[in-house]
Amino acid sequence: MSRVWNFSAGPAVLPVEVLQEAADEMLDYKGSGMGVMEMSHRSKVYDNIIKEAEADLRTLLNIPDNYKVLFLQGGAHTQFAMIPMNFLHKGKAGYIVTGNWAKKAFNEAKKYGDIVKLASSEDKTFSYIPDCSDLPITDDMDYVYICENNTIFGTKFWELPNTKGIDLISDMSSCFLSEPVDVSKYAMIYAGAQKNVGPAGVVICIIREDLIPEEKDCFPGTPTMLQYKVHADAGSLYNTPPAYGIYFCGLVFKWLLRNGGLEAMKEKNIAKAKVLYDYLDSQDFYHGTVVPKDRSLMNAPFVIGDKDLEAKFIKEAADAGFVNLKGHKITGGMRASMYNAMPIEGVEALVEFMKKFAAENQK
Numbered sequence: 001m002s003r004v005w006n007f008s009a010g011p012a013v014l015p016v017e018v019l020q021e022a023a024d025e026m027l028d029y030k031g032s033g034m035g036v037m038e039m040s041h042r043s044k045v046y047d048n049i050i051k052e053a054e055a056d057l058r059t060l061l062n063i064p065d066n067y068k069v070l071f072l073q074g075g076a077h078t079q080f081a082m083i084p085m086n087f088l089h090k091g092k093a094g095y096i097v098t099g100n101w102a103k104k105a106f107n108e109a110k111k112y113g114d115i116v117k118l119a120s121s122e123d124k125t126f127s128y129i130p131d132c133s134d135l136p137i138t139d140d141m142d143y144v145y146i147c148e149n150n151t152i153f154g155t156k157f158w159e160l161p162n163t164k165g166i167d168l169i170s171d172m173s174s175c176f177l178s179e180p181v182d183v184s185k186y187a188m189i190y191a192g193a194q195k196n197v198g199p200a201g202v203v204i205c206i207i208r209e210d211l212i213p214e215e216k217d218c219f220p221g222t223p224t225m226l227q228y229k230v231h232a233d234a235g236s237l238y239n240t241p242p243a244y245g246i247y248f249c250g251l252v253f254k255w256l257l258r259n260g261g262l263e264a265m266k267e268k269n270i271a272k273a274k275v276l277y278d279y280l281d282s283q284d285f286y287h288g289t290v291v292p293k294d295r296s297l298m299n300a301p302f303v304i305g306d307k308d309l310e311a312k313f314i315k316e317a318a319d320a321g322f323v324n325l326k327g328h329k330i331t332g333g334m335r336a337s338m339y340n341a342m343p344i345e346g347v348e349a350l351v352e353f354m355k356k357f358a359a360e361n362q363k
């Protein structure tokens with residue numbers, strides 16, 4: 001077996017140790033005589049799996065008791081609609097548009113109410129986080145929405161916006177569990193699993209309990225499946241959940257706990273990103289595209305500024321075992337995603353490859 005250095009933005013690299021554990025349990029989960037994919041989500045054994053996953057996540061993120069943890073389906077995209085359908089009571093919300101995913105959430109929310117673009121960094125191809133210290137936020141807004149780590153453009157909110165007392169909702173898909181977070185600062189956090197946590201198919205929502213509305217307070221006609229309350233009341237078992245995906249996320253939570261939790265993860269992620277960013281800043285063959293103070297630890301876009309050379313880079317990198325380095329189709333260039341499961345050795349090896357490629361192709 002040979003594994004590549006996988007710099008994919010998502011679905012992304014997962015810890016080898018966890019993949020091996022899942023493989024070992026594939027045919028017979030802890031003496032049950034069946035795999036997790038084959039068991040009823042109503043069984044005692046599965047009930048333990050989902051309850052333990054939730055408990056471990058609560059430990060990792062120190063989630064206060066007045067927050068519900070939901071394991072849902074439909075990815076982040078479904079949240080773009082669920083959020084306004086459940087939380088627009090006054091009918092108005094503010095969105096900070098710092099990338100493609102925030103923009104999609106903003107456009108989706110417009111179907112359900114008066115949605116205000118509070119700030120945007122689209123003027124400079126989303127290469128920075130706008131000043132959010134004094135935004136035009138008004139008391140009649142139900143919530144303020146951000147995408148905390150912009151997967152495509154490689155920016156991160158290192159300081160949360162001043163929401164002037166309005167509830168904050170954050171799409172953390174691509175930085176979830178990469179560092180400790182003070183959950184109490186948010187009304188809701190959500191994350192698609194396939195970036196940093198597990199297989200695609202699961203989206204994790206952490207919601208302050210008092211916000212979860214009754215059906216009558218949701219947008220008229222909100223489908224049952226799109227009401228948070230339905231899932232919260234059923235402990236994420238209203239319908240058949242993405243059962244195997246939740247199990248796998250649970251294994252990743254245990255891996256994180258065994259490896260020092262989120263403080264340790266943050267230190268590792270800082271050290272990893274530093275290897276790449278220090279190199280980018282030390283030469284001028286490659287150029288990082290993000291304003292340095294707003295750089296993400298998870299996703300690092302860079303360019304050479306010559307499309308043919310970039311195509312050559314991506315191809316030769318893949319041949320050398322560094323895969324999925326092609327930037328998003330919107331940005332072009334390259335992007336290295338360095339999620340929790342990417343060891344520092346992978347980033348060091350990538351930088352060595354980059355040095356060699358630069359030396360061979362310098363004009």
Ligand SMILES: *Cc1c(COP(=O)(O)O)cnc(C)c1O
Nearest residue numbers: 075076077101151171173174192
């Ligand atoms: C990938 C991503 C999404 C979209 O996720 P889907 O699971 O495809 O819906 C949304 N937000 C962010 C920040 C992402 O990285």
